[in-house]
Amino acid sequence: MTNHHQPTRGEPRVALATCSALPGLDPDDRLVLAPLAARGVVAEAAIWDDPAVDWSGYDLVVLRSPWDYALRRDEFVAWTQTVPRLVNPADVVRWNTDKRYLAELSAAGVPTVPTVWVEPGQTWTPPADSGEYVVKPAVSAGSQDTGRYDLADPEHRELAVAHVRRLTAAGRVAMVQPYLRAVDTAGETALLFLAGPDGLAFSHAIRKGPMLTGPDRGVAELYKEERIDRRTALPEQLAVAQRALAAVPGGADRLLYARVDLIPGPDGAPVLVELELTEPSLFIGYAAAAADRLAAAITTHLAHRS
Template identity: 65%
Template structure:
C-alpha cells in the first residue's frame, strides 16, 4: 500500500492521469494528440499504466485510454477501476462495458443489435451448414481471438468448432454472429461523442475497413491494425447511436467519451456491433478540432 501523498489543491485540480498499459508507456500515438491541448488549458498530463504502483488519489482525474492488456486480467482490471476515486469513464460503466453481454441489455431496450448466439464454456455448439459467421470472445479487444468462417466449407466448419472449443477451454463466453457483408464495401461506422456545455454530443466519425478476412490465426499483440478514414455519418446512424447511449445504465451524462460502432444489416439499416465506453480509440487525428474538443471535455470535468 502506498503512503498518502499530499498534493496542493491548485496542483490537484490540474493533474490528470491518462491511463495506459506498460506496453504503451508513452500513450498511443492518437492519444498523444490531446496532450498539447490539455497543457494549453493548464492541465499537467501524466501517462500511467493502470497496474502501476501509484497513488491514484493524487490525480484530479484518471482518464482511461489504452490499457489494452486488461483482457486476460479483466477481474483485476475491474477491481482496480473500483478503487480509483475519480475515474472516467466510471468504474460501474467499466464493469458493465468490458463484457459484451451488455449487448443483450441494449437489445432488450430496443436498440438494433447484430444477432448473437452465446455459447457458454462446456456448452455444445454445432456449426451451421451455410452462411458466414464471426466467432469471438465476449471479453476481448482489438479484434484479437476473432475469426470469420464460411460455413459452407467443411474446413471452415471444423476451424470454427475448434475456435469455439479453444475459447471455451479458456473459460471464455463465446459469441457467434452472422458476418455482415456490408462491412466489405460500406465498412463500419464509428461515431465519437464527448460532453459539451452539459450535453453529450456528437464530435466526429470514421469509416473502419473490414478486419476479419478469414479464420482466427492467433495473432499476438494488443490489437489488429485498422484501415481508418473520416466519414460523415448518416442520420440513421446518428439516431441509433443516440438510442444506444440513452440505454446506458446510469445515463450517458456521466460519460466523458463514447464510441458507437455500427454496420449495415441485411436490410441496409445500421445495427450496433459494439458500444465502446471503456478504452476505445477516439481517432482524434481524423477530424479538425477533435483533440481540442476532448481536451475541453476533460477540463470541464475537472
C-alpha cells in the same frame, strides 16, 4: 514528466491510463496533451497495473489504452473500483467490458447484430446454412481472438468449432455472429461522442475498413492495424447511436466519451456492432479540433469534480 507521487500545486493533474505495452500512450491520445497544457492541466501517462502509481494524487483518471485487460478482466474491473475520480466510471466499465451488454441493448430496442452466446461447459454446433460467421470472446479488446469463418468450407466449420471450444475451455464466453458483408464495401462507421456542458455531444465520425480476413489461429495480438478514413455521419446512424446511449445504465451524462460502432445490416439499416465506453480509440487525429474538444471534455469533468 511529473512524479506520480507529488501533486503539482495549483494545477489540475490528470492521468491517462494506459498499459505497459504503450507506456507513452497511443499516438492518437498524445494529441490531447498540448490542448490540455494550454488549459493549465498537467496530464501524464500512467500504467494501470503499476503498483507505484498513486491514483489518489490525480484530480481525474481517464481510461485511454489499457488494452491488455482482456485476459485479466476481473483484476482490471477490481482496479477501477479502487480509483477515485475515474472516467468512464467503474460501474460502466464493469458493464461494458463484457459484450453480453449487447443482449441488454437489443432487449431495449437497439438494433444489434444477432448473437449466439456459448458459455463455458456448453458446446456449439454450427448452423446448417452456409453463410459467414464471426467468432470472438465476450471479453476482448480490439480484434483479439476473433475470426471469420465461411461455413460452406468444411475446414472453416471445423476451425470455427475449435475456436469456440478454445474460448470456452479457457473459461471464456464465446459469441457467434453472422458476418455482415456490408463491412466489405461500406465499411464500419464509428461515431464519436465527447462530454460537453450539456452532456455527451456528437464530435466526429470515421470509417473503418474490413479487418477480418479469415479464421483465428490462436495467435495473440494486442491490437491490429486498421484502415481509417473520415466519414460524415448519417441521420439514421446518429439515431441508432442515441438509442444505444440512452440505454446505458446510470445514464450517458456521466460519460466522458463514447464510441458507437455501426455496420449496415442485410436491409441496409445501421445495426450496432459495439458500444465502446471503456478504452476506445477516439480517432481524434481524423477530425479538425477533435483534440481540443477532448481537452474541453476533460476540463468539463474536472470542473464537475472540483
